[in-house]
Every structure is written in C-alpha cells, then in structure tokens.
Amino acid sequence: MILYFGVGSLFLAICKFLERKNILHKIIEKDVSKKQIKFEIKHSLISIFVFGFSIIPIIYLIRIDTIELLPNTWLNIFIGLGILTLWNEIHFYIVHRIMHHKFMMKKVHYIHHKSTVPTVYSVFSFHWIEALLLSTIPLTIVPFIPFSIIAVFLFPLVSILLNFAGHCNYRFGGGKGADWSLFGTYHNEHHSRGRKNYGFSLNFLDKLFSKNNK
Secondary structure: OHHHHHHHHHHHHHHHHHHHOOOOEEOOOOOOOHHHHHHHHHHHHHHHHHHHHOHHHHHHHHHOOOOOEEOOOHHHHHHHHHHHHHHHHHHHHHHHHHHOOHHHHHHOHHHHHHOOOOOHHHOOOOOHHHHHHHOOOOOOOOOOOOEEHHHHHHHHHHHHHHHHHHHOOEEOOOOOOOHHHHOOOHHHHHHHHOOOOOOOOOOHHHHHOHHHOO
16 A cells, blocks of 8 residues: 555656656656546555455465575575566566456456556556456465565565556656667557557567567
C-alpha cells in the first residue's frame, strides 16, 4: 500500500515536475478519466491483497531451513537485487505471453488492458489470477539460489519503480539514441497497441523472440 499510493504518487509528482522542465515528455497526449483511475485503484487493491500473502511461503521455507540466506553485505544485496530483477524480466515475459493466449486475454488479462493509456495507478490493475501468477516471482527462484534477505525485501521497491516507469506515460531520455533512452516506452506502447513489447522494463526477450511477438 505504501509503495503503490505513497511512492506512486511521489513518482508521478516528479514526472510532472520534470515535464514542466521539458526533461520528460508524454508518450500519448490524452487525458485519463477519473473513471479509469478508480477502476485501476479498485483492481490494484485486490492485487495488493494477493501480493501481501506471497511472502508467507518464503517465510515458511526460511523457518524450516529449506531456503539458505546469505549475509546482508552490500555486495550480496546488490548482486541479489540484480539477479531478482533479471529473473523478473524472464518470469514476467513468460506470464505475459500466457496472458495473451486468446482465453486468458478474454477472461483475465483484459482488465490490465482496460488502461489503453497507462498510469502509475495501473501498475497493479490485474485480475486476481494474473496477480497470483505474478506474485510467484520470488518463490520461483529464492528456494534455488541463496539471497540476502534484505535483497528479497528490497526487491518489491525496485520492481515497482521499474513498473511505474513503464506505466507513467512518460518517455525517459526523449526517445532518441540508444535503447535505454526509450526506457518506459516499450510497455506503454504495448498498452496502446495490445501486441508486441511483452517484456517488463527491457526488450531483450522481445528481440530474441521477435518472430513470435505479434
């Protein structure tokens, strides 16, 4: 709740400030209705409820010594966050492609695509089934690779910041030059077009599987 409402509102305020300074630029020049924002918040609250319980299996596995924890050194925290962020890209891509199966798109993923112009409040606007699948990111890697517990608990902050960047409808870096300058546009364009750009914050998997990204 703190990450979604607190950090999200701050992120949006910073984006608007940078827009006034002509540093950031909107991708789609279209006003978003209050009805859309209410819809996004409603479904995000459901997702937050689902996400909140996703840490319970991790805690249980730690208590029964199934999960090995590393010392909380700066190096372990940094490397752990890097691995979790990379795994998030892979995990999200797989789940997202499943969501675009005809049945899942019609029954589940359509909720997220209601936001044709995404906002920071659309980051968690999911059907509960999609939220459940996405909540398994730590559970599908932490039992197999030892992490610092601080890295595990900091990961949601890193993840949501990347999520805000991909849904805020602002282009970072003006959209010229290297791919990093387009950061934030890939997922935004996916919302408006409904296809391609299935990655989370990067597009390396989209490029790798480009023949099937239609």
